[in-house]
Amino acid sequence: MARVLYVEDDLDVSEIMKDMLGMFFDEVYVAYDGVEGLDKYKEYNPDLVISDILMPRMDGLELVKEIYSINKDAKIILTTADNELNYQSKAKELGVFGYLNKPIDFSELQKFFDKL
Template sequence: MTRKILLVDDSPVARKILRKCIPEDGCFEIFEASDGLDGLKKFEEINPDITFMDLTMPVMDGMEALGEIKKRNKDALVIIQTADTQIKSVFMAMELGAFMVLKKPISKDSIKAVLKEADGALQTER
């Protein structure tokens, strides 16, 4: 089964790095958005299985986008990736319904582990 993944980050470099960390085994179809508002629109269009979202972005930040996504789909699996590791931000993201919060910079191994955990959660959900 192919999983749809949405990458939401204002940095093209960060999106490229994340894209390279996702296994190229044909199991994932990857979509990108450059800010929270664009991410919200793409989320509504494609209904991704997994969304990776940065917190600090222009137009609409990741926290607001996460809240809006959860209003539309309470079961949405959103993984926050951020350089902001203040406990308050992590707690707020988890309180809004983030599946997990990852500290940037990310690694291929951490993404592989997160995708495995997310897949398990998606299997349980169905």
């Protein structure tokens, strides 16, 4: 049974992605910021985490660090609407599983599912 955690502070985007991810995963958990995302990660231990970078309370980069302190092999994809290369380079430095610009091209996201 495959589980995914989607972390996104935009409620409309979260609902759309939850429905889309539900077509590929048995369980989809949604969190609205990094703090809630970390709590849900600890509770559900999902197979994949997809997180926005720019969020209140705890951003996606800090969330990655926290998750990797728990599980260095966690599969995490970061997303952002801000195309600044600085975010992409920081994500790569952290060793994330993937990085996607928003709006998310679902065919690009699906390529990562095959690697799980």
